[in-house]
Amino acid sequence: MNPPVPKLRLKATPALLYLLVFLVICAVIGSLRLLVGPTGLLWAYLVAQVLFLVLGFFNVRPMRRFLPFAAAGEVWTGVGLTLVLTLLAAVVVGLLPRLAAGREADWGFATAVIPLLIGYFFYLTFDYYLRIPPATYKKWYYPLDDSAPDMDLIDLSRVLVIQFEFPKRPEDTGLTNFKAKAPVAMNLGELFLVFINDYNERNPNGPVVYFDGQQTPYGWLFYKPQAWYKRRRYLDPDRTFQQNGITDNDTIRAERS
Known part of the structure; x- marks a missing residue:
């Protein structure tokens, strides 16, 4: 058979x-x-x-x-x-x-x-x-003096839960999603600095890369994801979350440039 x-x-x-x-x-x-x-x-x-x-x-x-x-x-x-x-x-x-x-x-x-x-x-x-970003977009750079905002001087009575999305390394093709708590009165750039320092301290084997090969800090652009047919709306890292129009559960994309 x-x-x-x-x-x-x-x-x-x-x-x-x-x-x-x-x-x-x-x-x-x-x-x-x-x-x-x-x-x-x-x-x-x-x-x-x-x-x-x-x-x-x-x-x-x-x-x-x-x-x-x-x-x-x-x-x-x-x-x-x-x-x-x-x-x-x-x-x-x-x-x-x-x-x-x-x-x-x-x-x-x-x-x-x-x-x-x-x-x-x-x-x-x-x-x-x-x-194409608007002509007035701003880049954020990791401070070389390792300065960090004094959290004791920031109003923590109103806090948003937001999500950062970006590749941890420049060569990564995918985005990694991170949740963070954001005081509405805190500048976007300040929170991103606190987030990077805290994340890298807790994840030394897979840190967020913010320096290039010449040890020069990358410039970062921030924007809210939009529908595919709309232009990107870039955020000002020197403004607070409230001034940038960020609300609870919003997603913020960070892009090295």
């Missing part, structure tokens, strides 16, 4: 599901070719181009989320992946008449997918625009 042949099972990973959904959307857009006759072909082509342009713009975020190697900030990796996706979309759109209606493949209509690449660059431009 022959041993049973093991069945091959394909595991549906998020990346494969993302790719499948992407190609299905491309096929839906490409189906415009099947809905029109020769007289409406030009309009179908133009509409498909617009739709692929929009898809290229809104595809960047899910691409970065579901394809780990398409990390934000890796521009040329994103360009390469978008180019591969564009070629796959062209194959799907070009072969759709043959697969769905038994007609000849239409590689001319498949060129309507080219705006996918343009949409990617539109998104990058928009993303960089959102990252």
